[in-house]
Amino acid sequence: MLTSIYLIAITAEAMSGALAAGRRNMDLFGVAVIAFFTALGGGTVRDILLGNFPVTWTQHPRYIYTTITAGLVTVLLARFMRHLNQLFLVLDAIGLVAFTVIGCNVALRLGYDTVVVVMAGITTGIFGGIIRDIMCNRTPQVLCHELYASVSLVVAILYLLLVHEGVSENITLLAAFSVGLLMRMVAIRWRVSLPVFSYSQASWE
Amino acid sequence: MLTSIYLIAITAEAMSGALAAGRRNMDLFGVAVIAFFTALGGGTVRDILLGNFPVTWTQHPRYIYTTITAGLVTVLLARFMRHLNQLFLVLDAIGLVAFTVIGCNVALRLGYDTVVVVMAGITTGIFGGIIRDIMCNRTPQVLCHELYASVSLVVAILYLLLVHEGVSENITLLAAFSVGLLMRMVAIRWRVSLPVFSYSQASWE
Amino acid sequence: MLTSIYLIAITAEAMSGALAAGRRNMDLFGVAVIAFFTALGGGTVRDILLGNFPVTWTQHPRYIYTTITAGLVTVLLARFMRHLNQLFLVLDAIGLVAFTVIGCNVALRLGYDTVVVVMAGITTGIFGGIIRDIMCNRTPQVLCHELYASVSLVVAILYLLLVHEGVSENITLLAAFSVGLLMRMVAIRWRVSLPVFSYSQASWE
Known part of the structure; x- marks a missing residue:
């Protein structure tokens, strides 16, 4: 079931990437490239940081076709x-949770320390959007806005706690998606965000 | 012979990187860094994505010296x-084809799926320019303009078809370079480009 | 002792990252992310380029906590x-030298060619700042300004020469830090920089 959710998630992320490419007047090739990296870039960065070769999508051509098609x-x-x-805000939130859970699982399987597992989850969740924004020459939105990366952090910690407690996988996933989606919807509806740090002093470096 | 062409290609790409660094008023060190990554960054990203360690240029100091010298x-x-x-447009096109063919070969040798082989070719062909533009804080030009990345795609597919058909290497290379250069020259001469996607709606994400 | 210096160095780099995030009005999560990558991104890029897995910080949770705490x-x-x-200019310079020496050591241990060892030192020294600036959507400052990357280059070469001559580690480190700090302080005080390359011609690519 997580696989079906994953396919929906990468489709939604690829579409977000395509729109960002459109805001930069890219051609169809650029649209495909940005769609691909928005959807699969987070997992790619995770795999590289964890030394998890071969990179996941190189073994799943279906993921490649799905994201490029979704972009076009x-x-x-x-x-x-x-x-x-509205629909896409929900799909995007589902994607965020699914990516986070999958990322944690990859790092868990490789035996990494807990804090690295959490970071692998967050990386998978948010780095596609960071790469999208870097390639479209703007400041990464997920580092500025309403609770987004923080949702990924909470989901990752919750997921690890439940796995550690031996809770069944179905209930663990249900809890992760419920909490993640609820947090994200509340954040969007009432514009909840972390405190913002504004600094304008020129300074060293 | 592909090695001679490769050295010409990385020289041309390094020079394109140096000019981009000059547009950002970088110092000589910055020029060398951008020249290096423009020329060898595409192959580096390919090697990392394919898990092909050690990264090619770490085993060929000559490539490092060539690109830095060319930049300076x-x-x-x-x-x-x-x-x-005019000369550089031709050298750049030669580089695009050479990089694409070399990238496909690396992925073929490692036994990757066909679509990954094509992507390895394109990555080698265009990612140097993408890194150059990201490091110079502008939207990657190869994702916006006249046929460029598309030339890499066509060359990669043509190359794989001919290799698959058992055509001799010389004829395969001749065909790849002929088609690639012709496409690129036609694209520049008559400003042929893929349809551009322009989107200005604010929206989700 | 190099470990203590390293912890001071990543703290200073993380703080520089946090200020850059503040200039982009990022939220606390964004501050933590930029702090982390500014401090540990150079070593991460080095490890990936050298195929040195697992990436260093994944085995040292303390480094992760230190940088995120410093950022917040x-x-x-x-x-x-x-x-x-003034204090931070000194700490930043200490960090630059420490990162360079550590980066050289990693590549030396893996048996890479001398030029790659030097590049591994420089990469560790300057790439955190490059990633910081890319993620904050500005042109990398270390490629434009007063002697900075060049200090890393000189320190790397000096370090390798002394190691090659069999000079004791303590004296080697003392020399590296003395020369590096002196160069950096002179560069800041009298605004010494490499020649800048300014180019405004539109041209090929």
Whole structure:
């Protein structure tokens, strides 16, 4: 079931990437590249940081086709996208939780320290969006806005606690998705965010 | 022979990197860094994504010296560069084809799936330019402009088809370079490009 | 002793990252992410380029906690930072030398060619700052300004020469830190920099 959710998640992330590419007037090739990296870049960075070779998507051509197709289809659907805002906010939140859980699992399997496992989950969750924004020449939005990366952090910690307690996988996943989606929806609805750090002094470095 | 072409190619790419660094008023060290990554960054990303360690240039100090020297020499030659525009467009196109073919070969040798082989070729072909633009704080040009990345895609597919058909290496290379150079020259001459996706709606994410 | 210096160094680098995040109005999570990558990103890039897995910080949770804590504490101390400018310029210079020496050592141990060893030192020294600037959407400062990357280059070469001559480790480190700090202080005091390359011609690529 996590696989089905994963396919939905990478589709939603790829579409977000395609829209970002469109804001930079990229051509169809650029759209495909940004869609691919937005969807699969987080997992790629995780695999490289953990030395988990071969990188996951190189063994799953289906993921590659899915993200590139999703990116290109977005170009056709672009005019309808703003009517689907609500839907995509939900799909994006589902993706965030799914990526986080999957990332934690990869690091757990490789026997990394708990803090590294949490970081692997967060990396998988947010780095696709960071790469998207870097490649589109803007400051990574996930590091500035409403609770997003923080949701990934909470989900990762909750997931590890439940796994550690020996709770069954189904209940663990149910809890992770419930808490993650709820947090994210509350954050969007009431614009909840972490304190922002604003600094304007020129200084060393 | 592919090695000679490769050395010409990394020289041309390093010079393109040096000019980009000059547009950002970097110092000579910055010029060397950008020249190096423009020329060898595509192959580096490919090696990392494919888990192909040690990374190629770490075993070929000559490539390192070539790219850094080319970058620094560009500073001296800068005032003449605009007269050499036509020449460099050709060298750059040769580099694109050479990088693509070499990238495909590396992934083929490692036994990756066909779609990953094609992506390895394209990555080698275009990622140097993407890294150059990211490090110079601008939107990657190869994702926006006239046929460039697409040339890499066509060359990669053509190359794989001919290899698969058992065509001799010389003829395969000749075909790859002919088609790649022709496509690129036509694209530049008549400003052929893929459709551009422009999107300005604010939206989710 | 190099370990104590290293902890001071990553603390100073993390604080520089936090201030850069503050200039982009990031939230506390963004501050932590940028702090982490500024401090440990150089070593991470080095480990990945050298195929040195597992990546160092994944085996040293203490480094992770140190950098994230330093980043968050910076938010509280931000108003005092400009009074500490001089102090941080010194700590940053110490960090640059320590990172360079450590980076050279890692590559030496893995048996890489001399030029790759020097590059591993420089990469460890300057890439944290490059990643910080890329993630904060600005042109990497270390590639533009007063002698900084060049200090790393000189320290790396000096270090390798002394190691090669069989000079004792204590004297080697003393020499590396003396020369590195002196160069950096002179560069800041009299604004010494490498020649800057300015190029404004539109051109090929």
